[in-house]
Amino acid sequence: MNFETFETPFDAVVIGASGGIGAAVAEQLQAHPQVGSVLALSRSSPACHIDLSNEATIAAAASQAAKLANLRLVFVATGLLYDGESLQPEKALRALDPAAMGRNFAVNATGPALVLKHFAPLLPRHGKSVFAAISARVGSISDNRLGGWYSYRASKAALNMLLKTAAIELGRTRKDLVVLGLHPGTVNTGLSKPFQSNVDEGRLFTPGQSARYMLEVIAMAGPRHTGRVIAWDGEPVDP
Numbered sequence: 001m002n003f004e005t006f007e008t009p010f011d012a013v014v015i016g017a018s019g020g021i022g023a024a025v026a027e028q029l030q031a032h033p034q035v036g037s038v039l040a041l042s043r044s045s046p047a048c049h050i051d052l053s054n055e056a057t058i059a060a061a062a063s064q065a066a067k068l069a070n071l072r073l074v075f076v077a078t079g080l081l082y083d084g085e086s087l088q089p090e091k092a093l094r095a096l097d098p099a100a101m102g103r104n105f106a107v108n109a110t111g112p113a114l115v116l117k118h119f120a121p122l123l124p125r126h127g128k129s130v131f132a133a134i135s136a137r138v139g140s141i142s143d144n145r146l147g148g149w150y151s152y153r154a155s156k157a158a159l160n161m162l163l164k165t166a167a168i169e170l171g172r173t174r175k176d177l178v179v180l181g182l183h184p185g186t187v188n189t190g191l192s193k194p195f196q197s198n199v200d201e202g203r204l205f206t207p208g209q210s211a212r213y214m215l216e217v218i219a220m221a222g223p224r225h226t227g228r229v230i231a232w233d234g235e236p237v238d239p
């Protein structure tokens with residue numbers, strides 16, 4: 001992919017770099033000749049640590065990122081769908097559990113919003129920059145035909161609203177900033193593993209494939225895309 005729409009070389013931050021998709025995004029950015037430094041942050045890294053449920057770690061990670069010379073891309077690849085028995089996507093209302101819902105919202109919506117709070121001030125006022133967070137097509141209200149997955153769907157819909165609202169505010173001072181939600185497709189990672197049986201052959205992407213598609217979306221995105229959710233194929237996802 002070609003990042004000629006950015007002032008290059010540019011520096012990037014990847015949050016959730018231990019995840020299936022996040023690791024592939026960080027790797028591709030690190031290998032790209034138009035990218036300078038990549039700060040790859042994750043919950044499990046002692047040196048580049050971030051835990052979205054702990055705002056102090058987000059603030060500390062932003063201080064690390066402030067040292068980058070030309071930060072133009074913040075890519076949030078964190079997310080939560082299930083976690084053993086205590087957190088499973090709900091098939092019916094009777095399965096709703098406030099603690100599990102709270103965890104979904106904390107990681108999928110509140111966490112990325114706090115990343116916006118601490119990292120958006122680091123993005124330049126002139127020239128293209130992108131704040132991208134991985135959302136999911138199931139967060140689209142108009143596309144919801146199957147029901148189920150209450151907390152995950154709702155937390156991603158909330159994420160989409162947070163991104164849109166931030167795009168409006170930040171657009172007042174940063175005309176060239178693009179705030180994006182991204183739908184990565186269905187990707188072969190730990191997060192999707194138990195739910196892959198209904199995926200058509202050829203529609204289950206490797207993390208590397210999905211990362212490349214999303215970085216191509218980021219490379220082509222401009223002000224008209226800000227506040228939108230864009231899928232791996234460049235098509236907008238209806239709210």
Ligand SMILES: NC(=O)c1ccc[n+]([C@@H]2O[C@H](COP(=O)([O-])OP(=O)(O)OC[C@H]3O[C@@H](n4cnc5c(N)ncnc54)[C@H](OP(=O)(O)O)[C@@H]3O)[C@@H](O)[C@H]2O)c1
Nearest residue numbers: 016018019020021043051052078079136186187189191192
């Ligand atoms: N895979 C798919 O088919 C698919 C489809 C649509 C959307 N998505 C979205 O794509 C994104 C990436 O998912 P993935 O498939 O790559 O899943 P994954 O391999 O499970 O990665 C999830 C990442 O989120 C991190 N994370 C979870 N809670 C965190 C917290 N409190 N603080 C910091 N990091 C935290 C994990 O860190 P640890 O390693 O420390 O646990 C891991 O790096 C998610 O937003 C997901 O909803 C995925």
